[in-house]
Amino acid sequence: MLVGCSVAAVLVAGGCARVATAASASPMPTAPMSVAEPSSDPTPSTSPVPDAALVGRTIVIDPGHTGGWSKKWGYHKVPNGRGGTKACNSSGTATNRGYSEHAYNFAQAQALATALRAQGATVLLTRTDDRTASNKLCVNHRADLLNSTPADLMISLHADGDLGRGHRGFHVIVSTAMQGGAGVISESKRLATDVRNALQTKTAMPRSNYIGKGTAYSFRSDLGTLNFARHPAVMIELGNMRNATDAKLFTSAGFRTQAAEAITSAVVTFLS
Numbered sequence: 001m002l003v004g005c006s007v008a009a010v011l012v013a014g015g016c017a018r019v020a021t022a023a024s025a026s027p028m029p030t031a032p033m034s035v036a037e038p039s040s041d042p043t044p045s046t047s048p049v050p051d052a053a054l055v056g057r058t059i060v061i062d063p064g065h066t067g068g069w070s071k072k073w074g075y076h077k078v079p080n081g082r083g084g085t086k087a088c089n090s091s092g093t094a095t096n097r098g099y100s101e102h103a104y105n106f107a108q109a110q111a112l113a114t115a116l117r118a119q120g121a122t123v124l125l126t127r128t129d130d131r132t133a134s135n136k137l138c139v140n141h142r143a144d145l146l147n148s149t150p151a152d153l154m155i156s157l158h159a160d161g162d163l164g165r166g167h168r169g170f171h172v173i174v175s176t177a178m179q180g181g182a183g184v185i186s187e188s189k190r191l192a193t194d195v196r197n198a199l200q201t202k203t204a205m206p207r208s209n210y211i212g213k214g215t216a217y218s219f220r221s222d223l224g225t226l227n228f229a230r231h232p233a234v235m236i237e238l239g240n241m242r243n244a245t246d247a248k249l250f251t252s253a254g255f256r257t258q259a260a261e262a263i264t265s266a267v268v269t270f271l272s
């Protein structure tokens with residue numbers, strides 16, 4: 001949801017896999033391997049499969065909010081990444097039938113992790129369950145994994161909670177106050193474009209009809225999750241939970257897979 005969506009935090013899972021940096025990792029070859037060529041080299045090939053486009057890449061997924069939210073935990077103030085403070089985290093929104101945003105975000109994150117790993121990516125999650133309320137899940141820590149590992153980028157997953165009649169559709173948020181500076185903001189805009197185009201063409205969710213004047217972009221400076229990022233990061237509001245049509249999509253595993261594959265294709269495009 002908009003207010004307090006800016007979650008941010010991180011569960012530093014032990015053994016964050018190390019991967020090549022964005023600068024040194026090269027796209028996977030797409031040309032077919034030579035066919036049955038007799039080789040004098042006895043060394044067995046350890047090359048990844050040719051279509052695993054994200055081998056050597058590390059992607060951070062941030063499932064917004066947490067099911068462990070409480071007033072005591074969520075309302076305490078933390079740095080907002082631009083000199084002020086804000087609440088550690090909000091509870092998130094829910095559909096009119098009671099499907100919570102934190103549960104959707106977590107389920108969508110699992111689907112996205114599966115799709116990214118199928119392309120060979122190493123995936124790190126800012127939270128690995130939907131019960132924890134560690135202070136590492138406050139908005140000022142959600143970019144920690146992105147900043148402390150050789151990760152290429154972060155995708156923060158949310159869903160909006162707008163009560164406007166007929167308001168529906170996804171939008172992609174870019175921070176205008178990222179700690180990574182102008183270059184990272186520019187790259188994040190490019191990532192947002194790839195994500196927007198993929199969601200538009202590969203999923204049943206349309207662009208937002210109430211945010212971004214038809215562009216499905218939102219530029220904000222109040223989201224700690226994005227403000228602390230020193231590498232490309234975007235927040236996706238995958239739709240409006242208060243809209244019945246969008247809500248039906250959120251509760252569909254088929255849609256979640258569709259969205260995961262769309263976002264994965266956007267990541268491939270961005271990193272290629």
Ligand SMILES: [Zn+2]
Nearest residue numbers: 001005064158
């Ligand atoms: Zn949210």
